[in-house]
Amino acid sequence: MTKVKEAAVLPRNEILQGDCIEIMAGMPEASVDLIFADPPYNLQLRGDLHRPDNSRVDAVDDEWDRFASFETYDAFTRAWLKQARRILKPNGAIWVIGSYHNIFRVGAALQDEGYWILNDVVWRKSNPMPNFRGKRFTNAHETMIWASKSEGARYTFNYEALKSLNDGIQMRSDWVLPICNGGERLKDANGDKAHPTQKPLGLLHRVLVGATNPGDVVLDPFFGTGTTGAVAKMLGRDWIGIERDAGYIEVAERRMKDIRAYDRSALQVSQSKRAAPRVPFGQLVERGMLRPGETLVSVNGKAAAKVRADGTLVADGVNGSIHQVGAALEGAPSCNGWTYWCIRRDGKTVPIDVLRQQIRSEMDTAG
């Protein structure tokens, strides 16, 4: 057991090397405004995974992500959450990010340790890695838990700032952001990624704008290559990083030196304007706008097809998407099924595109 300094002065704007449980134990209690934590996920990966083109997936197989059992992982989780809670100010809060491998254990531990969950926030990745074997759903999101130190605490929530970030509409619990790649992704001397799980700046930007004020102290107990520190510094917050790995610290130190507060251009992240959202034909079936077994008629009245439960059509032995079946029946190279296929409604024949428009207008009002 390492001897721990008692009630030392809180360090600021530096990276501390070592185990986060021990280092937090040496910090004064009730001194930190926000903790953002990206702990090991305990992925429990087995063998290799290859893409259909036979290239190998560069998996997270680092030593720091390996735990002997759920019990071991739980003990670790509860230990660092306990110290984190001790050093939080009474009105402080915590964010923890994870995947289904670990997030349920983290969430239960948060509740058991006395934190009060305010929201779970879903990071919906716009460009996740697909499921190569077709055995599960694309793992397209990660989950963040936002919790105050205790029930009734007066946590920071910059409602208006977040609303502005979201084009004037109240920010929701699901955030669409791309994964960290391109120029933002830190590389080592060999040109390989410096850290296997670097988080995007945009994610931290939204967290810190929403949950802290300038001058607040932000602590990241699993600092890695320092995304939390980078955004905190840009936004004029004080930051503290704790990290075990000397290699990551070296990259992070270099990174932090180059960060300037309020560097506008660095804050520009993925403000892509929304194109008309894609609506799969299958949604019309799922939502009951079309029944499986129902018949669609072609716009020229010459062809008919039957809807199946999986959102495909069947006609004259042809089965496939609305576009494929339309093209096949017309002997055409392609066909826009949305305008080709029609239903009877109010005595009129209307293209199924009107149903798609209905869904799109619902999505618009939802933000």
Place this chain on the structure above:
Amino acid sequence: MTKVKEAAVLPRNEILQGDCIEIMAGMPEASVDLIFADPPYNLQLRGDLHRPDNSRVDAVDDEWDRFASFETYDAFTRAWLKQARRILKPNGAIWVIGSYHNIFRVGAALQDEGYWILNDVVWRKSNPMPNFRGKRFTNAHETMIWASKSEGARYTFNYEALKSLNDGIQMRSDWVLPICNGGERLKDANGDKAHPTQKPLGLLHRVLVGATNPGDVVLDPFFGTGTTGAVAKMLGRDWIGIERDAGYIEVAERRMKDIRAYDRSALQVSQSKRAAPRVPFGQLVERGMLRPGETLVSVNGKAAAKVRADGTLVADGVNGSIHQVGAALEGAPSCNGWTYWCIRRDGKTVPIDVLRQQIRSEMDTAG
């Protein structure tokens, strides 16, 4: 403790009134294909909530949603999950839906009871209720956990059907669907909503199309007003509902009577190649579709191999199956020889897979 009948016959297509833990305890083990559960969320709401216009929000404040503590809720959760797991077939699976109030406890319990989590799936609501006080994020999603009975189980996943539902792109772990309202929302005699947390049909449609096959047995231990049963019946699955509340059962019974199954042909979903009958490469030689001594060319044009009478290939001193030789020549860990090796036909280079297709279509027409 209620006396429980042992290894009774599994009831089908009916609603059983009572406590789901006791009733499941009376069911034969390994008899159910899929469980969909929407357990109490343990919302812990304090006091009334009012909208900005001072109208009162009709919150979930029913007795069944109240638990004294996390310990009580955990005990309840583990008890019903244990029974649920017992009655699941070895290759069965479970879906549980919840919010941040309870889903972390449910997820940890699932893992502790021996279930194997396959995905967490986020239901992203297109029209959620806003956060009226502006103190948190709009609670715009709920989380579902999909888990098999145990690690390594061969669970059902209709990959191609779900891909069809999503316009030909692999289905992701985030699903955008509207909440249940309008004509779909069941009303009681007073015109009020019959159940506070009725789930949309579209959600269950996607779950059941993806995770069951026609004829499977689907159990919902918290049946409520029967959305799971309704979709199961429409999709030609058998269903079992368990519900404590007589009022909900009455609504559900009435609802189930009016449900009609879609016709058979509409229930056919796109099959994956995995389900197609296996055709040994040797059959192509036996049937004279390929001659011993004939040369095959690789799809990239870089390699060639000669067919032998026993259905193996030879190239550059390598001899073996179409897959083994392909993998060896490419230096790859594996190779699908059916799509890798090609023949010349009508002046074009086509993969030998088309020959396999010919055999398979003959098998189809032969019955």
Place this chain on the structure above:
DNA sequence: TGTTAAGCTGAATCTAGGT
């Protein structure tokens, strides 16, 4: 220099069936 095509990669608990 501009445009197009090909290549690479990302927190992944990623097979099925026979002997």
Place this chain on the structure above:
DNA sequence: CACCTAGATTCAGCTTAAC
């Protein structure tokens, strides 16, 4: 159970090469 082999399987975005 272990072991072996057939053979099924990917989306978006950025980078680099080719034209």
